[in-house]
Amino acid sequence: xxxxxxKFGGSSVATAERMQRVAERVxxxxxxxxxxxxxxxxxxxxxxxxxxxxxxxxDRPPARxxxxxxxxxxxxxxxxxxxxxxxxxxxxxxLTGGQAGFRVEPVFGKARILDVDARRVERLLxxxxxxxxxxxxxVTDEGEIATLGRGGSDTTAVALAASVGADVCEIxxxxxxxxxxxxxxxxxxxxxxxxxxxxxxxxxxxxxAVLHPRAVEYAKLYGVPLVVxxxxxxxxxxxxxxxxxxxxxxxxxxxxxxxNVAKVSLVGVPNRRDSLGRVFHALAEExxxxxxxxQSIVHNDVHDISFTVCRDDLPGTLQVLEGMRVELGVxxxxxxxxxxxxxxxxxxxxxxxxxxxRMFDALTEAGMSIRMVSTSEIKVSCVIDAxxxxxxxxxxxRAFDLSGTPEESxxxxxx
Amino acid sequence: xxxxxxKFGGSSVATAERMQRVAERVxxxxxxxxxxxxxxxxxxxxxxxxxxxxxxxxDRPPARxxxxxxxxxxxxxxxxxxxxxxxxxxxxxxLTGGQAGFRVEPVFGKARILDVDARRVERLLxxxxxxxxxxxxxVTDEGEIATLGRGGSDTTAVALAASVGADVCEIxxxxxxxxxxxxxxxxxxxxxxxxxxxxxxxxxxxxxAVLHPRAVEYAKLYGVPLVVxxxxxxxxxxxxxxxxxxxxxxxxxxxxxxxNVAKVSLVGVPNRRDSLGRVFHALAEExxxxxxxxQSIVHNDVHDISFTVCRDDLPGTLQVLEGMRVELGVxxxxxxxxxxxxxxxxxxxxxxxxxxxRMFDALTEAGMSIRMVSTSEIKVSCVIDAxxxxxxxxxxxRAFDLSGTPEESxxxxxx
Numbered sequence: 001x002x003x004x005x006x007k008f009g010g011s012s013v014a015t016a017e018r019m020q021r022v023a024e025r026v027x028x029x030x031x032x033x034x035x036x037x038x039x040x041x042x043x044x045x046x047x048x049x050x051x052x053x054x055x056x057x058x059d060r061p062p063a064r065x066x067x068x069x070x071x072x073x074x075x076x077x078x079x080x081x082x083x084x085x086x087x088x089x090x091x092x093x094x095l096t097g098g099q100a101g102f103r104v105e106p107v108f109g110k111a112r113i114l115d116v117d118a119r120r121v122e123r124l125l126x127x128x129x130x131x132x133x134x135x136x137x138x139v140t141d142e143g144e145i146a147t148l149g150r151g152g153s154d155t156t157a158v159a160l161a162a163s164v165g166a167d168v169c170e171i172x173x174x175x176x177x178x179x180x181x182x183x184x185x186x187x188x189x190x191x192x193x194x195x196x197x198x199x200x201x202x203x204x205x206x207x208x209a210v211l212h213p214r215a216v217e218y219a220k221l222y223g224v225p226l227v228v229x230x231x232x233x234x235x236x237x238x239x240x241x242x243x244x245x246x247x248x249x250x251x252x253x254x255x256x257x258x259x260n261v262a263k264v265s266l267v268g269v270p271n272r273r274d275s276l277g278r279v280f281h282a283l284a285e286e287x288x289x290x291x292x293x294x295q296s297i298v299h300n301d302v303h304d305i306s307f308t309v310c311r312d313d314l315p316g317t318l319q320v321l322e323g324m325r326v327e328l329g330v331x332x333x334x335x336x337x338x339x340x341x342x343x344x345x346x347x348x349x350x351x352x353x354x355x356x357x358r359m360f361d362a363l364t365e366a367g368m369s370i371r372m373v374s375t376s377e378i379k380v381s382c383v384i385d386a387x388x389x390x391x392x393x394x395x396x397x398r399a400f401d402l403s404g405t406p407e408e409s410x411x412x413x414x415x
Numbered sequence: 416x417x418x419x420x421x422k423f424g425g426s427s428v429a430t431a432e433r434m435q436r437v438a439e440r441v442x443x444x445x446x447x448x449x450x451x452x453x454x455x456x457x458x459x460x461x462x463x464x465x466x467x468x469x470x471x472x473x474d475r476p477p478a479r480x481x482x483x484x485x486x487x488x489x490x491x492x493x494x495x496x497x498x499x500x501x502x503x504x505x506x507x508x509x510l511t512g513g514q515a516g517f518r519v520e521p522v523f524g525k526a527r528i529l530d531v532d533a534r535r536v537e538r539l540l541x542x543x544x545x546x547x548x549x550x551x552x553x554v555t556d557e558g559e560i561a562t563l564g565r566g567g568s569d570t571t572a573v574a575l576a577a578s579v580g581a582d583v584c585e586i587x588x589x590x591x592x593x594x595x596x597x598x599x600x601x602x603x604x605x606x607x608x609x610x611x612x613x614x615x616x617x618x619x620x621x622x623x624a625v626l627h628p629r630a631v632e633y634a635k636l637y638g639v640p641l642v643v644x645x646x647x648x649x650x651x652x653x654x655x656x657x658x659x660x661x662x663x664x665x666x667x668x669x670x671x672x673x674x675n676v677a678k679v680s681l682v683g684v685p686n687r688r689d690s691l692g693r694v695f696h697a698l699a700e701e702x703x704x705x706x707x708x709x710q711s712i713v714h715n716d717v718h719d720i721s722f723t724v725c726r727d728d729l730p731g732t733l734q735v736l737e738g739m740r741v742e743l744g745v746x747x748x749x750x751x752x753x754x755x756x757x758x759x760x761x762x763x764x765x766x767x768x769x770x771x772x773r774m775f776d777a778l779t780e781a782g783m784s785i786r787m788v789s790t791s792e793i794k795v796s797c798v799i800d801a802x803x804x805x806x807x808x809x810x811x812x813r814a815f816d817l818s819g820t821p822e823e824s825x826x827x828x829x830x
Contacts, residue, residue: 016471023472050491056431057438057499065501068509069494072487076465079484084472086480094483099558143514 007157014044042073063108097137104138154215162222206256268331422572429459457488478523512552519553569630577637621671683746
């Protein structure tokens with residue numbers, strides 16, 4: 001007998017029929033003798049539909065009211081799923097975030113979980129009942145409903161798993177695991193059997209939508225083993241855990257790409273000690289996240305600063321910079337939109353210093369120009385022209401031999 | 416400055432556009448300097464749609480889960496309405512039943528309100544904000560969400576009005592008040608300017624859908640003045656309150672009818688002391704409401720019992736009776752479906768003993784046969800053939816001179 005938290009995303013419960021299939025899967029796990037808690041998202045496009053409804057009456061819906069509205073999506077899901085499970089003769093009880101003990105920060109739209117008082121869920125599990133918990137939501141100390149922001153249901157599932165000491169947190173989704181890269185770009189992309197928290201975190205942050213970065217962070221923090229698998233068919237899925245063997249010679253675990261990249265360059269910034277800090281403070285105040293930063297000393301007194309932001313944030317970024325132009329004495333502000341970021345991720349890189357160079361070689365040999373570079377211990381990201389991104393992913397997938405099975409590729413890659 | 420509770424039903428908030436119109440009406444009341452709390456139902460057909468969704472996964476949805484599901488309908492409404500009001504520059508806060516302090520019985524699907532801790536609503540009103548409260552729902556002592564049953568939003572509004580000591584509870588609906596009878600049957604039907612709680616209660620119980628009987632009871636109990644008016648245009652509406660002048664000569668205030676009537680007769684029941692009690696206990700256990708009961712002594716040992724139930728309850732009623740047939744020694748069980756009930760209501764009847772006779776005369780002169788009769792101090796109901804019901808309403812409306820204005824009709828009616 002194991003204690004399992006199962007999480008089903010919106011597409012897995014988009015229709016009454018899919019709900020029934022989810023209910024059958026839950027009932028099967030119960031039949032196998034497991035204790036089961038389920039976390040579920042809003043059905044299909046419900047969240048988007050509710051946002052559209054809000055916009056019809058208020059073009060800037062206040063965050064508290066938007067959370068009041070959006071939290072109904074998951075509440076519908078838990079009620080329907082609990083009914084569907086009960087229909088199969090398995091006892092089940094739906095719980096809102098608040099009823100399940102999720103205490104959250106009073107930050108509407110992106111609340112963080114403060115703690116989980118899982119006593120009610122524990123009681124249900126001990127009694128052999130299925131607890132069906134609303135993802136994405138919690139209650140503040142003042143009794144207000146607040147949501148965790150997009151992707152928050154993954155975090156709910158992991159936090160619940162940590163709180164009840166679950167043996168595993170199963171994330172059911174519309175793909176059957178984490179792939180070496182997007183199979184729509186590289187048809188030979190291979191499902192990864194195991195990946196470490198850190199690697200998954202990098203991939204998630206770099207745009208692999210299969211898991212929310214915050215959920216992975218939470219899983220790492222509490223040592224909750226995750227498995228990502230398909231809600232539509234059986235299959236081993238991908239395990240995400242602390243210790244993962246580096247497959248022989250496999251220094252790169254996966255390749256991510258991101259088309260939502262814009263680059264801004266400040267050309268000819270007089271070299272004052274605090275100018276860099278002032279720019280990024282001003283951007284942070286506008287909630288603009290800066291990703292890669294490159295500073296180049298042109299000569300003693302003047303330098304260039306380049307950095308990337310999300311494309312959506314480009315207009316806001318330029319507005320902030322124009323406002324500081326005179327103050328900073330910037331010569332020119334240059335914006336580029338048609339860019340993308342391609343990244344390789346793998347814990348094996350730590351002990352293989354030549355990996356970044358192999359990435360640059362592969363891209364330049366394919367005739368692409370590398371505009372910016374950013375590295376961490378287990379990833380290398382390059383900013384390239386947007387039009388090159390598909391080919392870049394394909395070239396790197398081949399260069400790091402990710403298509404073969406681990407056995408096949410063993411020994412063929414050397415760092 | 417007055418303190419007002421405004422209640423808007425599902426058709427008043429069926430679309431985003433109607434939500435905006437409701438918001439404008441609320442904002443207007445605020446501009447006039449009033450303190451305003453709003454109670455709102457689920458948008459349009461939401462409740463029915465949610466029930467249909469539930470039935471897709473479970474043909475007998477468990478009551479607790481159904482309440483979890485249905486309560487989202489009102490939660491969507493309060494959030495959207497609060498957004499729409501804020502859009503007009505008026506501060507507004509949405510509150511679920513639980514957040515607004517509605518503590519209810521743990522009876523899912525038809526919980527009664529135990530008490531209302533209106534401190535949060537009071538604080539909002541005192542601060543000049545609009546409290547937008549979800550109708551139809553509350554929270555049990557165990558933190559479970561329970562609904563009040565159909566029509567419950569009226570009760571929510573009246574209970575809230577009582578708790579905050581509101582000067583008036585305004586019920587906005589898709590008709591512009593309470594009419595002497597259904598204007599679809601009698602085009603000359605007249606809007607009633609004022610009606611007493613007791614009269615309204617009779618009319619509501621007799622099928623006038625404009626107000627829920629429980630809400631009227633609550634209003635009477637706490638002395639909350641109600642006004643029923645149109646949400647689509649301005650107009651005085653109908654006031655429901657304790658003391659209402661009997662318009663000169665106007666002994667009948669309104670006429671109600673109900674087509675949902677079936678009659679069951681037990682013919683030849685041996686005259687044992689407890690047989691009647693046993694029949695109605697058995698029906699009560701099946702949640703079957705019995706309306707009019709007539710018992711006739713045929714001779715010393717055997718009598719007939721006739722009573723009416725809702726048509727939906729007829730199959731269940733017959734099942735119960737067949738099960739007791741031998742035990743009671745009943746000769747024959749006869750069911751009739753094609754019946755209707757027509758009722759006259761008016762506080763003026765108390766001092767006018769001839770009213771019932773005038774009703775019988777009017778119906779029999781029109782060639783109708785009266786199958787059963789039931790009376791209270793302020794109403795007389797007759798069961799007649801279903802095919803006669805429209806004509807019966809028209810005949811009675813004329814006989815009691817309800818079409819004219821009060822002035823016109825004064826003196827023309829004598830009891």
